[in-house]
Amino acid sequence: MEFEPSTEERMALESLRRHVEAEVLPRVRPAWDRAFPPDLAHELLAGLVDFGIGAGWLPEADGGLGLSYVTSGLLYGELSRLAPDVAGLAYVSEGASMKLARLGTPEQKARYLPGMAAGRVIGCGAVTEPGAGSNVRQIRTRAVRDGGGWRLSGEKTFISNATVFDIATLLARTGEKEFTLFILDRAEHRFETREIAKLGLNGWSFGSISFDDLGIDDAFRLGPPGAGLxxxxxxxxxxxxxxxxxxxxxxxxxxxxxxxxxxxxxxxxxxxxxxxxxxxxxxxxxxxxxxxxxxxxxxxxxxxxxxxxxxxxxxxxxxxxxxxxxxxxxxxxxxxxxxxxxxxxxxxxxxxxxxxxxxxxxxxxxxxxxxxxxxxxxxxxxxxxxxxxxxxxx
Ligand SMILES: Cc1cc2nc3c(=O)[nH]c(=O)nc-3n(C[C@H](O)[C@H](O)[C@H](O)COP(=O)(O)OP(=O)(O)OC[C@H]3O[C@@H](n4cnc5c(N)ncnc54)[C@H](O)[C@@H]3O)c2cc1C
Structure with a gap:
């Protein structure tokens, strides 16, 4: 049982602290009370990956650092002490990159993971809806097969990184009891995002994503049909x-x-x-x-x-x-x-x-x-x- 960081972890924590104090806090402090604009969010994330934040969990084979969760957690704890809004932005993005690493086809991985590993591509995970919070099975967002692709209609809400993400892993209903994940790509697909004002962690974007009869190619399905939930x-x-x-x-x-x-x-x-x-x-x-x-x-x-x-x-x-x-x-x-x-x-x-x-x-x-x-x-x-x-x- 080990309760203290190792020497290497201490050095990593010290480097991260110095970077955050010198480069992050001066930029985010004046903007604590509203969501970081997309440019700032991207610059912050790209600046942090070398310090183990944003791509630490990704395996080295996928371009990440392959850190243990304990080491990564220590780093995120230090970042959260100083700038929790930035920690939120980064961990949600890391979560999306891990889904891609786990489920993505070779083409999907080649397309998105290098950018995510470099902190240039921000991810998010879109599950919650106006009518479905604690009970995920109540989601109504529907994806219907259309030739070789899908048509998606629905609304996601309370989504972290909503107005800054490049790609979202989105859960949709593809049958009575079947749920499937899709990749929503801001450069490819037409949808609306809206920031929702909230009580705290205000630098961390949070809002809704809506789309109606959005046609997407099957190449944007993430993982097998029915494996989404x-x-x-x-x-x-x-x-x-x-x-x-x-x-x-x-x-x-x-x-x-x-x-x-x-x-x-x-x-x-x-x-x-x-x-x-x-x-x-x-x-x-x-x-x-x-x-x-x-x-x-x-x-x-x-x-x-x-x-x-x-x-x-x-x-x-x-x-x-x-x-x-x-x-x-x-x-x-x-x-x-x-x-x-x-x-x-x-x-x-x-x-x-x-x-x-x-x-x-x-x-x-x-x-x-x-x-x-x-x-x-x-x-x-x-x-x-x-x-x-x-x-x-x-
Ligand atoms: C800061 C923040 C970030 C978020 N980021 C994301 C994100 O990135 N992606 C995403 O998909 N969602 C995100 N969410 C949404 C979050 O997952 C939901 O808000 C959460 O699951 C609760 O759903 P709800 O708000 O609809 O509350 P509800 O499910 O409506 O619950 C309302 C109240 O009822 C209680 N309740 C509900 N069911 C039961 C039960 N069976 N027994 C006892 N009590 C119950 C709840 O505890 C709560 O007190 C985020 C929310 C916040 C606040």
Whole structure:
């Protein structure tokens, strides 16, 4: 069991920190509160790949770095402490590149992976729809065979990287009970994307993708027909670990800011850090931050071992995303009124953390996964949707 980064990992973390402080933060800080425009998003990602962000998971054979999930998670944790919006942009893109690496034909891989490995091509994963969130099986986006190709109609919403992506891996219904993945290519296909304003992580693009009777060639089908749901669901385990990584980074930033403020602010003739109740706040924050990081590290190590990792990834996702909200809220308390102003970073930490209890399975959905793993009984029951009842029975 190893709880500390290796010497090589420490050096990689230090290089990444220096790059982010010198090259990323000066560019993104003035634009924290709206989605990075496509040009900036592409420049940020391309600048980060050499530091292990954006193409770290891709195998070396596909042009990536082939990092372990633990090493990659450590790097993303550091990036998330400094710039979680950028971490979100990059991990979602990496997720799309991994789907291509796993399922793509040689032609699809040759077309997209070199650009993704270089951070020039941004990816995203489009599953959620206005009528289908927690229950993926309720999606209505339909792909109908049309000669040698397909016609797609539907709307995806709450999609990360929606207004900056070059390619999306998109889940569509291709039969009553059949779901298939497709590649949506901004250079090839006609569709609309729209940014949706949100509470936090505002630099990270988030919005909808809509298309109506869009004709696409069969060359853009990703993986076998009917394999889409299984593939989309299998990606959630890694995504949950990554939400936990980002949440842990935000908690760390909130803790660091609270400590610095508590040491520097005097009340009653002493630094507020000298007051025992403030130390109590800091100690609770430190315990929760550390616990979130350790659960996340365990989830990453499980992913590295291969096989299913539902239990550790869902546990890490639940705990880290909920803990980051509590830690950021306490950081505001330590700052007093300054904490609720936009003059200090802690209100942003709270808004950022609050985003993360929802994606890649809400806290409640992950609780159901943990419950299922503990008891062997699936409790995803829903009276109104026969599709949901089917999930529970499986
Ligand atoms: C920051 C962010 C990034 C995202 N990025 C992406 C992306 O890149 N791609 C993508 O496809 N989607 C993305 N999403 C969408 C996300 O996956 C969905 O929001 C999520 O699955 C929940 O769906 P919903 O919002 O429709 O909520 P709903 O499913 O409508 O749930 C509403 C509430 O009901 C609860 N609930 C639902 N079912 C049950 C149940 N069986 N038991 C108990 N409680 C239940 C939920 O926990 C929640 O509290 C993102 C969302 C966020 C916030």
């Amino acid at each position: 299984r593939e989309a669901l299998s990606g959630f385990e890694r995504a949950r670990a990554w939400v936990a990584v980002i949440a842990s980074g935000i908690a760390r930033a909130a803790l660091d800011d609270a400590i610095a403020y508590a040491v520097g602010r005097d009340q009653f003739g002493a630094p507020i850090a000298a007051h025992q109740l403030v130390q109590g706040l800091l100690a609770d924050m430190a315990c929760e931050t550390e616990a979130a990081s350790l659960l996340t590290l365990k989830a990453l190590a499980s992913l590295d071992r291969g096989g299913r990792a539902d239990l550790p990834t869902s546990m890490a996702k639940i705990y880290a995303s909920e803990a980051a909200v509590r830690v950021a809220s306490k950081a505001i308390q330590v700052h007093g009124a300054s904490g609720v102003t936009r003059e200090f970073p802690v209100e942003r930490h709270l808004r950022n953390a609050r985003m993360l209890t929802i994606p890649d399975g809400t806290t409640q959905i992950n609780q159901l996964i943990v419950g299922r793993e503990l008891t062997g009984i699936a409790a995803f029951l829903g009276a109104r949707h026969p599709e949901t009842a089917r999930t529970a029975a499986e």
